[in-house]
Amino acid sequence: MTGRKETFTSVAPGAVKIYTCGPTVYDFAHVGNFRAYLFEDLLKRFLLFMGYHVTHIMNITDIDDKTIRGANARGVSLAEYTRDYIDSFFADLKTLNIAPADRYPRATEHIPEMVAIVKGLIQKGFAYEKDGSYYFSIAKFPSYGRLSKINREELQPGRRVDLDEYEKESVHDFALWKAKKEGEPFWETEIGPGRPGWHIECSAMSSKYLGETFDIHCGGVDNIFPHHENEIAQSEAFTGKKFVNYWLHCHHLIRDGEKMSKSRGNTITIPEILKAKNNPAALRFLLLSTHYRKTLNFTFEALDQAETALNRINEFAGEVKYGEFPEGEIQAVGQIIKEAEKKFRDGLSDDLNISVAVTALFNLIKKVNVAIARGDFRSQDAQKADRFMSSINQVLGVTSPRKSVTVRVDPLSAKFSVPPQRVIVTDEITAQQKGKIERRQKARAEKDFALADKIRRELLEDGIVLEDTKDGVRWKIVPVSKKQE
Ligand SMILES: [Zn+2]
Numbered sequence: 001m002t003g004r005k006e007t008f009t010s011v012a013p014g015a016v017k018i019y020t021c022g023p024t025v026y027d028f029a030h031v032g033n034f035r036a037y038l039f040e041d042l043l044k045r046f047l048l049f050m051g052y053h054v055t056h057i058m059n060i061t062d063i064d065d066k067t068i069r070g071a072n073a074r075g076v077s078l079a080e081y082t083r084d085y086i087d088s089f090f091a092d093l094k095t096l097n098i099a100p101a102d103r104y105p106r107a108t109e110h111i112p113e114m115v116a117i118v119k120g121l122i123q124k125g126f127a128y129e130k131d132g133s134y135y136f137s138i139a140k141f142p143s144y145g146r147l148s149k150i151n152r153e154e155l156q157p158g159r160r161v162d163l164d165e166y167e168k169e170s171v172h173d174f175a176l177w178k179a180k181k182e183g184e185p186f187w188e189t190e191i192g193p194g195r196p197g198w199h200i201e202c203s204a205m206s207s208k209y210l211g212e213t214f215d216i217h218c219g220g221v222d223n224i225f226p227h228h229e230n231e232i233a234q235s236e237a238f239t240g241k242k243f244v245n246y247w248l249h250c251h252h253l254i255r256d257g258e259k260m261s262k263s264r265g266n267t268i269t270i271p272e273i274l275k276a277k278n279n280p281a282a283l284r285f286l287l288l289s290t291h292y293r294k295t296l297n298f299t300f301e302a303l304d305q306a307e308t309a310l311n312r313i314n315e316f317a318g319e320v321k322y323g324e325f326p327e328g329e330i331q332a333v334g335q336i337i338k339e340a341e342k343k344f345r346d347g348l349s350d351d352l353n354i355s356v357a358v359t360a361l362f363n364l365i366k367k368v369n370v371a372i373a374r375g376d377f378r379s380q381d382a383q384k385a386d387r388f389m390s391s392i393n394q395v396l397g398v399t400s401p402r403k404s405v406t407v408r409v410d411p412l413s414a415k416f417s418v419p420p421q422r423v424i425v426t427d428e429i430t431a432q433q434k435g436k437i438e439r440r441q442k443a444r445a446e447k448d449f450a451l452a453d454k455i456r457r458e459l460l461e462d463g464i465v466l467e468d469t470k471d472g473v474r475w476k477i478v479p480v481s482k483k484q485e
Contacts, residue, residue, distance in 0.1 A: 001146060001147055001246075001247055003149075005350075005351050006246065008246065009245075010052070010215050011211075011213060011214065011215055011245065014051070014052060014053060015052060015053040015054075015055070016047050016052045016053070016054050016055070016215045016216065017054075017055045017057075017210040017211070017214040017215045017216070018040070018043070018044060018047075018054060018055070018056045018057070018210075018214075018215065018216045018217075018218065019056075019057050019058075019059075019202070019205075019206040019209075019210055019214060019216070019217050019218070019244075020036075020037070020040045020056065020057070020058045020101070020217075020218040020219065021058075021059065021061075021202060021218070021219040021220075021223055021227070021228075022058040022059045022060050022061065022089075022104065023060060023061065023085070023089050024061040024064055024066055024067065024198075025060060025061065025062050025067060025082040025085035025086050025089065026064075026066040026067045026069070026070045026081075026082070026085065027070070027085060027262075028085060028088055028269045029085075029088075029089055029092060029269070029270075030260060030267040030268060030269050031253060031255075031260070031267075031268055031269065031270060031273060031287070031298055032220075032252065032253035032260045032267070032298075033220075034092065034096060034270060034287065035250060035253040035287050035296060036218070036219065036220040036250040037058075037093070037096075037098055038096060038098065038284065038287045038288055039218070039248075039250040039288075039292040039352075040058075040218045040250075041098045041099055041397070042288055042292075042348075042352060042354070042395065042396075043216070043218065043248065043352060044056055044099060045099060045394060045395045045396075045397065046348045046352065046395050048394070049348075049391075049394055049395045050345075050349075055102050055209075055210065056101040056102050057101060057102060057103050057104075057105065057205065057206065057209045057210055058101040058103075058104055059104070059105050059106070059107065059201065059202060059205045059206075060086060060089075060104050060105070060106045060107065061107050061198060061201060062078070062079075062082045062086070062106050062107055062108050063078060063107050063108050063185065063195060063196065063201075064107075064164050064197075064198040064201075065163060065164045065165070065198070066164075067081065067082055068183075068184055068185065072183055078108070078185050079108075088269075088271075092269075092270040092271070095270060095274070095280045096270065096280060096283065096284050096287075097280070097281070097284055097397045097398070099397075102209075103209055105205045105208070105209065107196065107201040107205070110201070110204050110205055110208065111187045111189065111196065112189075113204040113205070113208050114177075114196045114200045114201060114203075114204040115177075115189045115190060115191055116204075117176075117200060117203060117204055117234060117235075117238050118134050118176045118177050118191055118200065119190065119191060120238045121134075121136065121176065121234065121237055121238055122134065122191075124237065124238070125137075125140060126140045126141065126233075126237040126238075127176055130160065131179055132179030132180065132192050132193075132194060133162070133175055133177060133178050133179040133194065134175070134176045134177040134191060135160050135173040135174065135175055135176060136173055136174055136176050136230065136233055136234060136237075137157065137158075137173050138155060138157050138171065138172075138173055138174075138233065139155075139157035139158065139173075140237070141233045141236075141237055143236075144171075144229065144233050145171070145229065146232075147224060147225075147228055147229050147232060147247060148168065148224050148225035148226075148228075148229045150168060150171060150225070150229070154168070154171055155171045156171060156172050157172075157173060158173065159172045159173065160172055160173045160174075160175070161173070161174055161175065162175050162178060163175075164197060164198035164199070165198075165226070166226060168225050168226075171226075174197065174199065174226060174230055175197040176196070176197050176199075176200050176234065177191060177192075177194050177195075177196060177197065177200070178194050178195055178196070178197060179192065179193070179194045180192075180193035180194050180195075181194075198227065199226070199227055199230035199231055199234060200234055202227070202231050203231050203234040203235045203238070203243075206231075206235075207235060207239070212235070212239040212241050212243075213239075213241050213242050213243065213244070213245070214243075214244060214245070215244070215245050215246060216244070216245070216246045216247075216248060217231075217243075217244040217246075217247050217248075218247075218248045218249065218250070219249055219250070220249060220250050220251075220252075221249045221250065221251055221252065222252075223249065224247075224249055228247065231243065232244070248292070249293075250292045250293075251292065251293050251294055251295050251296070252295050252296075253287075253295070253296045253297075253298055254295055254296070254297050254298065255267075255268065255297070255298045255299070256297070256298075256299055257297060260298075268298075270283070273303070276300065277300065277303055277304075277307070279303075279307050279310075281310060281398045281399075281400070282303060282306045282307035282310050282398075283303060283306070284397065284398050285306045285309065285310050285396070285398045286298075286302055286303050286305075286306035288354060288396065288398075289306065289354055289355075289358055290354070291352065291353060291354055291355060292352060293351075309362075310398060310399070311402075311476075312362075312365065313361065313365070313389075313398070313399050314399055314400060314401060314402040315402050316365045316368070316369070316389070317386075317389045317393075317399050317400075317401035317402070318401040318402035318403050319372070320368070320382045320385040320386045320389065320401075321382075321386045321389075321401040321403075322401070322403050323372075323382060324379075325372075325377055325378050325379045325381070325382050326378055326379065327378060327379050327380075328378040328379065328380060329378045329379075329380035329381050329384075330371070330376050330377065330378055330381055332371070332376070333368065333371050333376070333377060333378075333381040333384075333385075334381065334384060336364060336367045336368060336371070337364065337368075337381075337384050337385055337388050339360075339364075340360045340361065340363065340364035340388065341388060341391075343356060343357070343359075343360035343363075344356075344357045344360045344361065344392055347359075347360060348395065357392075357395075361392065364385075364388070368381075368385060389401070402476070429464065429475075433459065433462060433464060436455050436458065436459055437455075437459070437464075437466070437473060437475060439451075439455060440452045440455040440456060440459075440466070440473075441473060443455065459475075464476070
């Protein structure tokens with residue numbers, strides 16, 4: 001609201017109430033929508049990490065202009081039309097390891113609560129009726145436009161708009177309740193037959209579950225106008241109290257440098273991305289690691305880079321979790337971990353500065369790896385590092401420590417006079433697969449690169465990635481991409 005960073009103080013000490021605008025289930029949510037849900041997840045997990053009790057409500061908009069249009073075009077009921085989109089939304093939340101909200105209220109199940117607010121607004125003189133519909137009179141609410149910083153000269157009070165979405169250029173009185181119309185679902189209510197406008201839905205559901213004044217309201221920047229502006233007007237006019245203390249909005253996601261939109265045909269869903277590269281944790285890491293107030297450019301190259309970075313984190317997490325080190329501890333290592341902890345916390349405390357937090361993590365990995373290589377690392381240091389890794393993963397939700405075992409493949413070096421080859425085992429594989437790796441090593445030693453390449457590709461189909469390093473061949477198991485149905 002102020003356009004500045006502010007110190008956060010919750011309404012009730014130690015507890016935070018958050019409302020995040022959920023999906024409008026007229027289509028499959030795309031990766032841009034999930035960028036917003038992931039930023040909200042980071043915020044929530046960080047507040048939990050800082051010891052707050054968090055109550056999180058995310059609504060499902062299962063009735064609005066777009067869902068009605070879609071259902072009519074397909075010739076099915078609204079409930080039937082939205083069902084698949086709701087199911088896939090929940091499936092994607094799970095895939096991306098987004099911590100569930102406390103509730104996911106649906107608009108169609110809160111019609112009486114919406115009607116009560118419209119009635120109250122009529123009684124207080126903020127709303128008026130026209131042809132069975134009810135509109136909010138923006139002229140009656142002098143602070144209208146504060147969130148979106150609207151030029152007040154552009155206000156056109158008295159003129160009405162029936163659509164849920166409209167441009168900032170012509171600000172009108174907006175529809176709270178839309179009169180019954182041919183081909184639209186409707187409810188018989190005290191204010192007549194009809195259905196809610198989109199904005200009243202969030203005012204009704206947020207106050208029902210979080211109270212009239214709550215701490216944080218989130219959404220994408222597209223929600224600022226008109227949606228959140230109208231929520232503020234309705235709620236504050238109705239209760240006479242401040243609606244929300246802090247507003248946080250996530251910036252756009254663009255794809256290959258272009259705005260992602262249905263009309264450009266460049267939207268992409270979570271399952272579509274995972275069909276091309278089945279690594280949900282890497283996708284989560286990519287979407288989290290750009291600050292929420294910056295535009296994020298989604299490319300598959302960026303996803304590859306996120307995967308590489310994540311592999312490094314997982315290998316490190318595996319090393320400190322499963323590695324064997326001499327008894328004892330080394331003070332300098334404890335200091336490195338302490339510093340990283342502080343930087344991680346301070347970074348995220350500063351308006352969720354994820355770059356600072358992730359840099360703190362990679363600096364720790366670098367410094368500790370040097371300590372390990374020098375032999376300046378002990379079992380108690382490993383325990384501390386392991387605790388650090390799992391505690392920050394409560395916030396990031398991306399790591400799964402990878403077990404590493406080193407195996408010497410001696411026969412090869414003996415037979416083919418190549419340097420001792422090591423196979424660094426990161427997961428269990430079958431004897432047959434191990435045999436293939438050895439045959440490939442042999443082929444390489446004999447300079448039969450065609451055969452070596454063929455075997456490498458076969459192993460890749462099993463989800464085994466080979467990396468030739470100066471210490472020998474290293475392999476790891478990656479999730480195999482789902483075959484096209
Ligand atoms: Zn909303």
